[in-house]
Amino acid sequence: MSTPITENVYLPKTTVLERVVCEIPEVKTFYWRFQDPAEQKMFQRFRPGQFAQVSLFGVGEFPTSLPPSPTENETFFTVRQVGSCTSALHRLNPGDQFAVRGPYGNGFPMEEYQGKNLVFVAGGIGLIPLRSCIVCALQNRQRYQRIQIFHGAKTPKELMYVPNLQEWEQTPGVECHLTVDRAADGWKGNVGVVGSLFKKPGVQVPVDNTIAFVCGPPVMFRFVIKDLLGMGFQERNIVSTLERYMKCGVGKCGHCCIGVAYVCVEGPVFTYEQIKKLGEDI
Amino acid sequence: MKARILARANVLKIVDLLCQQGYEVVAPFCGRGRDTYFDTVTEHNRDQVQIHLPNPYYPPKRFVFPHIERLLKLQRDNGEIHIEPTYEEPKRAIFGIRSCDIAGIYHLDRFYLGRDFRDVYYENHRKNLFLVNVACTDPSQDISDDCFCVCTDTGPAARDHFDLQLMDLGDEFMAVAGTPVGETLFTDPIFKKATEAHVARRHAILDETRKHFKTMTSWFSATVRYVSQGEILDKTWEEIGNRCLECGGCTYVCPACTCFTVSDRQIGANEFERVRVWDACALSGFTRMAGGFNPRRAVHDRRNRRFFRKLAHHFIQRELSMACVGCGRCVAVCHGDIGMPTVVEMIRRATTEVDQ
Numbered sequence: 182m183s184t185p186i187t188e189n190v191y192l193p194k195t196t197v198l199e200r201v202v203c204e205i206p207e208v209k210t211f212y213w214r215f216q217d218p219a220e221q222k223m224f225q226r227f228r229p230g231q232f233a234q235v236s237l238f239g240v241g242e243f244p245t246s247l248p249p250s251p252t253e254n255e256t257f258f259t260v261r262q263v264g265s266c267t268s269a270l271h272r273l274n275p276g277d278q279f280a281v282r283g284p285y286g287n288g289f290p291m292e293e294y295q296g297k298n299l300v301f302v303a304g305g306i307g308l309i310p311l312r313s314c315i316v317c318a319l320q321n322r323q324r325y326q327r328i329q330i331f332h333g334a335k336t337p338k339e340l341m342y343v344p345n346l347q348e349w350e351q352t353p354g355v356e357c358h359l360t361v362d363r364a365a366d367g368w369k370g371n372v373g374v375v376g377s378l379f380k381k382p383g384v385q386v387p388v389d390n391t392i393a394f395v396c397g398p399p400v401m402f403r404f405v406i407k408d409l410l411g412m413g414f415q416e417r418n419i420v421s422t423l424e425r426y427m428k429c430g431v432g433k434c435g436h437c438c439i440g441v442a443y444v445c446v447e448g449p450v451f452t453y454e455q456i457k458k459l460g461e462d463i
Numbered sequence: 464m465k466a467r468i469l470a471r472a473n474v475l476k477i478v479d480l481l482c483q484q485g486y487e488v489v490a491p492f493c494g495r496g497r498d499t500y501f502d503t504v505t506e507h508n509r510d511q512v513q514i515h516l517p518n519p520y521y522p523p524k525r526f527v528f529p530h531i532e533r534l535l536k537l538q539r540d541n542g543e544i545h546i547e548p549t550y551e552e553p554k555r556a557i558f559g560i561r562s563c564d565i566a567g568i569y570h571l572d573r574f575y576l577g578r579d580f581r582d583v584y585y586e587n588h589r590k591n592l593f594l595v596n597v598a599c600t601d602p603s604q605d606i607s608d609d610c611f612c613v614c615t616d617t618g619p620a621a622r623d624h625f626d627l628q629l630m631d632l633g634d635e636f637m638a639v640a641g642t643p644v645g646e647t648l649f650t651d652p653i654f655k656k657a658t659e660a661h662v663a664r665r666h667a668i669l670d671e672t673r674k675h676f677k678t679m680t681s682w683f684s685a686t687v688r689y690v691s692q693g694e695i696l697d698k699t700w701e702e703i704g705n706r707c708l709e710c711g712g713c714t715y716v717c718p719a720c721t722c723f724t725v726s727d728r729q730i731g732a733n734e735f736e737r738v739r740v741w742d743a744c745a746l747s748g749f750t751r752m753a754g755g756f757n758p759r760r761a762v763h764d765r766r767n768r769r770f771f772r773k774l775a776h777h778f779i780q781r782e783l784s785m786a787c788v789g790c791g792r793c794v795a796v797c798h799g800d801i802g803m804p805t806v807v808e809m810i811r812r813a814t815t816e817v818d819q
Contacts, residue, residue, distance in 0.1 A: 191725075195545075195546065236537075236546075238539050239539075239727065242725060242727075243753070278543065432580070434723050434724065434739075435744065436724070436742070441778070460693075
């Protein structure tokens with residue numbers, strides 16, 4: 182009992198903001214690196230779907246998903262300005278410091294998806310947590326069968342990661358379908374909810390041997406789940422990542438616990454089968 | 464069992480022995496009225512230390528998991544952020560901790576130091592902690608109408624997880640060592656050999672003490688089963704939730720509650736501290752996210768949460784103990800009378816109603 186304790190799971194490490202990219206109104210992507218290259222190297226081993234805790238000086242700490250794939254040599258967050266911490270992050274300029282600890286959570290079990298079709302359905306900023314999985318799958322394209330990406334936003338201006346979307350649309354072997362709730366700015370694509378894309382002529386969603394990833398606002402989530410189940414998807418083949426209020430990220434503070442699961446440890450990636458058993462609103 | 468006997472007049476010499484060994488000794492004292500509290504023993508208050516008294520509402524849990532605890536110090540200097548963890552490593556002894564609270568600390572041990580997890584702040588408080596348990600044997604002082612440790616199998620005399628246990632045998636006290644550290648105290652001449660007669664007296668006293676418990680929730684194990692299997696109707700949770708005033712009192716007095724929140728507060732011009740503070744699942748903001756979305760909106764959802772976390776088999780198996788130690792504090796502080804025994808009884812009634 183007398184050995185000195187050095188490991189502290191609550192201790193964040195300082196990072197420097199490198200650049201900021203505006204994605205859509207109120208949502209920006211923040212590229213950063215740890216000051217200590219050894220920390221950066223350790224952190225870079227995160228899995229797609231994991232998250233991190235971000236500390237803003239004088240404000241506090243908040244959890245946010247990690248949109249980069251570990252295969253990219255970059256670390257960044259895409260964050261909507263919504264509370265005090267995220268607003269403080271939005272006020273930072275390149276060169277400013279903040280602190281990060283993590284990565285936390287289970288992440289996507291990429292090895293389980295090998296040899297399967299992957300269908301990604303993202304509503305609005307729901308594309309943020311799915312981006313890591315999409316990019317990781319595309320980097321190892323030969324391991325998977327068909328890859329489909331469905332992304333919907335309120336208006337064309339609110340489509341996420343536009344350079345990525347353009348790239349995915351051009352990538353052979355990737356079917357990328359976009360939709361908006363309200364057309365504007367000469368939008369020529371589909372208009373309607375993201376589920377309307379499934380019934381579009383020329384779109385055929387594979388059901389057998391397929392994993393569907395669904396992320397988006399609660400109302401979108403409920404409708405897409407209904408569509409997918411209607412198509413014959415099994416509950417265990419529908420995957421999502423949950424968002425919860427979290428203070429520690431390591432299964433201790435108790436805020437994110439639903440049923441028997443601590444979302445920060447056993448999640449945030451769950452199958453719909455698991456989510457239903459947990460029994461709480463999405 | 465390593466047992467020794469010491470004269471009644473020598474009991475507080477154990478406090479002196481621990482002080483001599485460099486421990487900060489905390490012990491229970493009587494305040495005004497029914498009020499009792501744990502405080503640090505000094506030469507001025509040493510003679511006022513109580514052996515038999517109602518268990519303080521503010522649980523000794525705070526000596527391993529402080530109500531408010533600084534985790535880090537954050538400073539900003541010319542745009543550079545410096546983060547430094549702050550550790551407290553007290554050498555502390557709790558004299559007169561009750562058996563239920565011993566079980567509470569054991570539960571926290573399993574939670575904060577169990578499996579492959581180590582909470583460094585908790586470990587620093589715990590590693591030099593010496594626990595002197597006093598078995599509850601005085602029905603007029605130690606045991607209240609709200610106590611139900613006989614139902615949670617945590618009292619009136621703890622079986623383990625203490626360093627030293629004291630039991631009042633009348634003119635004498637029996638001391639039992641629970642750890643090698645506890646046993647080292649026995650080298651002091653105040654401790655005499657225990658006889659078979661002393662052991663028999665101990666058993667007789669415990670048998671007699673058990674008869675004085677008024678709250679007997681024999682339905683505990685059935686409730687654990689029903690809660691674990693999710694068989695409690697929403698209606699029952701609503702009935703329980705309707706009586707919750709959302710004050711969070713039950714969690715603040717609970718020796719086995721573990722939830723905390725973290726907040727940063729200013730301590731200097733360019734200096735902040737990050738503290739963790741006890742939090743309560745009864746409060747509506749407990750699960751509310753920055754965007755305003757709250758997955759647990761209704762008060763009965765939150766009550767369901769508290770009792771599920773305490774009674775579900777999954778967690779009992781994980782922590783190897785139940786997050787309820789039968790201390791009865793929630794019964795005493797709850798304005799809506801939905802302490803643990805009442806909830807067990809409400810579940811029993813609702814379940815037997817369904818069967819009819």
